[in-house]
Amino acid sequence: MPDVPMKATPEAATLKATQPAVPVPVDEQPDSGPAPGKPRSLWSDAWHDLRRKPSFLISAGLILLFLTIAAFPGLFTDASPRDGDLTQFYLQQPQLTHFFSPEWLGYDAQGRSIYARIIHGTRASIIIGLTVTAIVFVLGSLVGMLAGYFGGWVDTVLSRVVDTFMGIPFLLGAMVILVSFDVRGPMVISLALAVLGWTTIARVMRGSVIQVKQADYVQAARSLGAGTTRILMRHILPNAIAPVIVVAMIALGGYISAEATLSYLGIGLADPAVSWGGDINFGKDSIRVASHVLIFPSIMLSATILAFLMMGDAVRDALDPKLR
Amino acid sequence: MGRYVVRRLLQMIPVFIGATFLIFLMVYALGDPVVGLFGDRAPDPATAARLRAEFNLDQPVWRQYLLYLGQILTGDFGTAFNGQPVIELMARSFPISFRLMLVALAFEIVLGITLGVISGLRRGGGVDTTVLLLTLVVIAIPTFVLGTTLQFFLGVELAWIDPAVGPQPGLDELIVPGLILALVSLAYVTRLTRTSVAENRRADYIRTAVAKGLPRRRITTHHLLRNSLIPVVTYLGADIGTLMAGAIVTERIFNIQGVGYQLYQGILRQNSPTVVGFVTVLVLIFLLANLFVDLLYAVLDPRIRYA
Numbered sequence: 001m002p003d004v005p006m007k008a009t010p011e012a013a014t015l016k017a018t019q020p021a022v023p024v025p026v027d028e029q030p031d032s033g034p035a036p037g038k039p040r041s042l043w044s045d046a047w048h049d050l051r052r053k054p055s056f057l058i059s060a061g062l063i064l065l066f067l068t069i070a071a072f073p074g075l076f077t078d079a080s081p082r083d084g085d086l087t088q089f090y091l092q093q094p095q096l097t098h099f100f101s102p103e104w105l106g107y108d109a110q111g112r113s114i115y116a117r118i119i120h121g122t123r124a125s126i127i128i129g130l131t132v133t134a135i136v137f138v139l140g141s142l143v144g145m146l147a148g149y150f151g152g153w154v155d156t157v158l159s160r161v162v163d164t165f166m167g168i169p170f171l172l173g174a175m176v177i178l179v180s181f182d183v184r185g186p187m188v189i190s191l192a193l194a195v196l197g198w199t200t201i202a203r204v205m206r207g208s209v210i211q212v213k214q215a216d217y218v219q220a221a222r223s224l225g226a227g228t229t230r231i232l233m234r235h236i237l238p239n240a241i242a243p244v245i246v247v248a249m250i251a252l253g254g255y256i257s258a259e260a261t262l263s264y265l266g267i268g269l270a271d272p273a274v275s276w277g278g279d280i281n282f283g284k285d286s287i288r289v290a291s292h293v294l295i296f297p298s299i300m301l302s303a304t305i306l307a308f309l310m311m312g313d314a315v316r317d318a319l320d321p322k323l324r
Numbered sequence: 325m326g327r328y329v330v331r332r333l334l335q336m337i338p339v340f341i342g343a344t345f346l347i348f349l350m351v352y353a354l355g356d357p358v359v360g361l362f363g364d365r366a367p368d369p370a371t372a373a374r375l376r377a378e379f380n381l382d383q384p385v386w387r388q389y390l391l392y393l394g395q396i397l398t399g400d401f402g403t404a405f406n407g408q409p410v411i412e413l414m415a416r417s418f419p420i421s422f423r424l425m426l427v428a429l430a431f432e433i434v435l436g437i438t439l440g441v442i443s444g445l446r447r448g449g450g451v452d453t454t455v456l457l458l459t460l461v462v463i464a465i466p467t468f469v470l471g472t473t474l475q476f477f478l479g480v481e482l483a484w485i486d487p488a489v490g491p492q493p494g495l496d497e498l499i500v501p502g503l504i505l506a507l508v509s510l511a512y513v514t515r516l517t518r519t520s521v522a523e524n525r526r527a528d529y530i531r532t533a534v535a536k537g538l539p540r541r542r543i544t545t546h547h548l549l550r551n552s553l554i555p556v557v558t559y560l561g562a563d564i565g566t567l568m569a570g571a572i573v574t575e576r577i578f579n580i581q582g583v584g585y586q587l588y589q590g591i592l593r594q595n596s597p598t599v600v601g602f603v604t605v606l607v608l609i610f611l612l613a614n615l616f617v618d619l620l621y622a623v624l625d626p627r628i629r630y631a
Contacts, residue, residue: 164342
């Protein structure tokens with residue numbers, strides 16, 4: 001199974017090209033949704049589109065695969081990512097026909113199996129990506145919702161706070177925070193990335209809430225005497241969250257990339273932790289004689305980021321009524 | 325227009341103070357600059373105390389910040405712990421990063437907008453699908469992977485370029501590093517232009533222009549492009565700041581001694597005056613670039629007029 005990532009890109013190209021340019025009108029599609037005449041909700045409409053979309057199916061498959069690797073690396077390899085044997089395996093070239101064996105993708109300059117390392121490196125990237133996204137999603141949505149709904153001075157203050165955090169370059173801020181920690185585990189790195197990462201979500205949420213709060217159903221709820229909390233949680237949030245989810249999915253890929261960049265710069269995960277960024281940094285030193293040390297972690301990293309980007313893209317297109 | 329600029333400048337003050345205080349807090353409250361100075365060894369208490377007094381580190385953080393702000397308002401960014409004035413480091417590195425940013429920005433404008441317009445006009449076609457897929461792939465491959473590989477192939481294998489640039493690189497030496505720096509933003513500019521062009525192509529004023537019998541070329545450049553560029557210009561404006569600061573990886577790969585290089589050294593050695601000083605200038609550039617972009621709107625879209 002793990003050879004899927006390398007095939008994903010060209011496959012996506014051919015499949016995408018055969019897609020009809022103009023989406024088929026809904027009433028011409030075989031109806032598998034609710035009974036005719038009953039309007040579908042935004043999400044079930046989107047789901048109806050997504051199920052037929054090759055780019056969504058491929059990215060969803062890839063993400064599932066990466067999540068499985070992250071959760072159960074032992075299913076994919078028995079070899080240890082940390083055991084190195086310099087005398088036997090120093091920079092040994094890949095044996096591309098020995099599928100899923102430790103020597104499949106070759107060995108690095110410390111005699112460690114590249115295949116075992118890219119499998120065991122998945123967990124760090126996925127955990128950090130998901131954790132940062134979760135923190136940023138909650139914090140950003142909350143700030144954006146309050147600023148957008150209440151407006152006035154609340155909006156002015158919160159928007160300036162967002163501007164303030166946006167003014168400091170993202171990667172730089174994370175580096176400044178991380179350098180003061182001696183031990184940098186996934187949680188510390190996630191927090192460092194989240195400190196400056198939440199602003200984009202806050203801006204998207206604010207814009208979305210401002211649009212939604214003028215809707216008739218919000219006015220109706222208010223005139224029926226619904227309280228602020230109820231209006232926010234039951235009416236505004238479900239209707240304003242769609243663009244935020246799309247941005248969060250795309251951002252997840254960005255956080256995985258940022259984590260790898262930090263490890264590459266030597267301020268992220270360090271040995272004995274296994275991470276793709278660190279391995280790529282290590283591999284660039286032997287690029288002339290053993291390019292496989294650089295190439296395979298790079299492919300895994302890029303395929304993971306690509307999967308989340310493609311998923312975000314597909315969901316956005318499905319949710320956008322203008323493209324119908 | 326004048327009043328608008330003044331109002332925007334006034335709005336920038338709290339953001340500037342907030343952002344500089346934030347970075348100040350991150351540098352001085354999280355790390356201990358004096359301990360950082362001594363590396364792995366424990367500092368001699370008397371020396372540490374003397375250094376703390378010299379750099380105002382024995383004061384509470386907010387007083388340190390006020391003292392610092394007072395200093396930089398008189399143009400004094402302090403001295404790095406190695407005795408070099410921070411302002412000298414800035415004078416050396418900012419012009420280099422500025423040139424690198426210009427090269428990257430030129431790639432984004434020329435390549436990004438051209439590709440975006442072409443694929444936006446042929447939405448759903450083969451060219452469009454290829455361009456769209458290519459942008460996804462470019463965004464998905466992190467800069468350090470692409471940069472390292474391209475440096476190896478162009479610089480070492482093919483020997484078309486120097487793998488590392490000199491201490492005072494000219495524009496020609498910065499072409500490949502500039503392209504690497506630009507790539508991710510280039511992909512975003514392409515996608516943004518594509519969406520914007522595809523949306524505006526169905527606008528009433530385009531139909532009117534076609535009905536009037538204007539040549540297609542003129543419709544594209546004068547009507548379609550001008551109206552489609554507003555979101556792109558917003559993105560490019562915000563990107564100027566990011567490109568100046570985000571060059572840490574690119575500058576490290578090609579050994580360019582610009583802002584990113586100085587910041588990387590400063591952060592690793594916990595050289596606080598360098599980090600805070602450089603970030604302060606970067607925040608200022610970021611804010612001014614955004615203001616400039618807002619003023620550019622009025623030029624692009626006659627419906628927007630600032631009173």
